[in-house]
Amino acid sequence: MDRFEHTAVQIRNLNLELALYSMLLALCPDKFADSLCQKPLGSIDKLREQAKVYIQMEEMPRFRNEV
Numbered sequence: 001m002d003r004f005e006h007t008a009v010q011i012r013n014l015n016l017e018l019a020l021y022s023m024l025l026a027l028c029p030d031k032f033a034d035s036l037c038q039k040p041l042g043s044i045d046k047l048r049e050q051a052k053v054y055i056q057m058e059e060m061p062r063f064r065n066e067v
Helices: 002-010 016-026 031-038 043-064
Strands: none
Touching: 002 016, 002 043, 016 031, 016 043, 031 043
16 A cells, blocks of 8 residues: 555646456455445555555454554
8 A cells, every 4th residue: 555655646637437447457366356346445544544454354364463
């Protein structure tokens, strides 16, 4: 996400819809990519929040195993 945001900021007049679609094509097939295909997000902020939720979901089982 950080690399995507960093690159997006450097592009003038970036079409957000095209940028989100390009990022979607670059993602590995998983639950996060599937959720974006089902319900596209309209802003970088919404995308960041959605990514944060999925990161937490992936990290929770690892955390449980460590405790």
